[in-house]
Amino acid sequence: MPLTDLFATRTEGMKASEIRELLKLLDQPEVISFAGGIPDPTLFPREAYQRAMIDCTGSTEAASALQYAPSEGYLPLRQWIARYMAQYGVICGADNILITAGSQQALDYLGKLFLDAGDTVLVGWPTYLGALGAFNAYQPRYDRLDVATNQPPAALQDAAGGRVKFSYLSPDFANPTGVSLDLAERGRILDLADALDIAVVEDGAYQALRYSGDRLPPLLAIEQARKGDIDACRTIYCGSFSKTLAPGLRVGWVVAARPVIGQMVLLKQAADLQTATLNQMVTARVAEELFEPHVEQLRAVYGARLKAMLAALDRHMPDGVRWTRPEGGMFVWCQLPEGIDGADLLAQALATEKVAFVPGGAFFADGSNRNTLRLNFSMPNEAQIEEGITRLGRTLRVAMAAR
Known part of the structure; x- marks a missing residue:
């Protein structure tokens, strides 16, 4: 008997995160990724963490820290x-x-x-x-x-x-x-x-x-x-x-x-x-x-990237595509015309344009609304956002023409 036959029934509803799988794309430098909902690592307060690590492990506090x-x-x-x-x-x-x-x-x-x-x-x-x-x-x-x-x-x-x-x-x-x-x-x-x-x-x-x-x-x-x-x-x-x-x-x-x-x-x-x-x-x-000055820096950088993404979407998205206009966070949500499947579009976008995003169906408890996608703007810089949205717009036009 395989051990899988012994798994609890509650495991039947568990499945791999599409986002965690898409994070693997970040190792491919030719791909412009709007997929992961992750911070820009160049903005991490590394020096502050280094000092704190040394203080916590190199002093009398080390006994408590470990x-x-x-x-x-x-x-x-x-x-x-x-x-x-x-x-x-x-x-x-x-x-x-x-x-x-x-x-x-x-x-x-x-x-x-x-x-x-x-x-x-x-x-x-x-x-x-x-x-x-x-x-x-x-x-x-x-x-x-x-x-x-x-x-x-x-x-x-x-x-x-x-x-x-x-x-x-x-x-x-x-x-x-x-x-x-x-x-x-x-x-x-x-x-x-x-x-x-x-x-x-x-x-x-x-x-x-x-x-x-x-x-x-x-x-x-x-x-x-x-x-x-x-x-x-x-x-x-x-x-x-x-x-x-x-x-x-x-x-x-x-x-x-x-x-x-x-x-x-x-x-x-x-x-x-x-x-x-x-x-x-x-x-x-x-x-x-x-914390406060660092978050202020994040707001300035990510806020500029959000503006860049919204402007790029205005320029490059074909008619029939709609998107949200957030005041913060890390994401823009797009609704595609009926008949365009986000997962199929991702496969096409990766194959032809080397651009990634998260298909929207994964965010619905019933798997519906597959004509949606999520775009992350915190990780790519403004030049990558412009180029990536240009590529995505081309992919969408091809997909819409083929319907």
């Missing part, structure tokens, strides 16, 4: 996060914070914490495929979360087909669309959660990367202003240093009511005991030293 540590996370880092969240209107203490190995681990823990097989998760249509990957192992159903229609809770619950446990969304510059929720939409999300008596998982991975427009409060801040006490809130905020400082150290965090954090600590202890102590200590030092 040792086991509390599962909740390194206290000075949690205190820094509490101060950072206060700038966005979230008033919390270190005991409301858990350090995770990136926000992706937090999504996995939340799926494990809330979902029984057949339970329903409300998600955007499209939504972050990493969230779908994290939740799929727990065999949920998915229903569409559409704040624009203001669908009555009773109708939504009837449509779901199983007990609704939480909604998942990224209010600021969502992956993959780049779209943000306005204040009214944020309020409706919280109203819906109260009406359905469910949790809200708020993915704040891109919140700091705003290039234009007014800063809006996180859902957790709005709910806390309504209810007064973070421990009375149902919103669970997932943050990350991956998009602002460096992704390779895998340091993220969760802010939530203490009973939620307490249960997640038990999951952390069972899974990996703790996030790497040295990574946490180094991140705390670098964040304390230069």
Whole structure:
């Protein structure tokens, strides 16, 4: 009997991430890639990390940096996060914070914490495929979360087909669309959660990367202003240093009511005991030293690249193609004419023009809407953006002519 016959049934919904597979294209210098949602490594604060690594391993702190540590996370880092969240209107203490190995681990823990097989998760249509990957192992159903229609809770619950446990969304510059929720939409999300008596998982991975427009409060801040006490809130905020400082150290965090954090600590202890102590200590030092000026630099560079991409799309996309116009984040979302399959277009674009992107069907829980694609603008420079969008426009014209 092959061992695959012994795998748990929950593994049937697990599949390779299309994005992780596409990252392999970055090793091919002739390919202009708009595929990975990754930061530009030339902008990493390498000198600050080098100093912090030396300080943490070459001093009296080395014993702590290389040792086991509390599962909740390194206290000075949690205190820094509490101060950072206060700038966005979230008033919390270190005991409301858990350090995770990136926000992706937090999504996995939340799926494990809330979902029984057949339970329903409300998600955007499209939504972050990493969230779908994290939740799929727990065999949920998915229903569409559409704040624009203001669908009555009773109708939504009837449509779901199983007990609704939480909604998942990224209010600021969502992956993959780049779209943000306005204040009214944020309020409706919280109203819906109260009406359905469910949790809200708020993915704040891109919140700091705003290039234009007014800063809006996180859902957790709005709910806390309504209810007064973070421990009375149902919103669970997932943050990350991956998009602002460096992704390779895998340091993220969760802010939530203490009973939620307490249960997640038990999951952390069972899974990996703790996030790497040295990574946490180094991140705390670098964040304390230069987080705000460094993020300002990212906003300037990525904001210019976003403008370059939108301008290139205006110049080179054929009629019938539509795209979002984000105010921040890392992505632009394109809707193609009916009959153009994003996956087929990718194969054609790679073969004929050496340009890559992520087909959009992977971001829909039901695999629909295949005439879509996601473009990343944080990694390529402005010259590559111009050339790559020119190539993509040529590919699309050929595909549209062949329909």
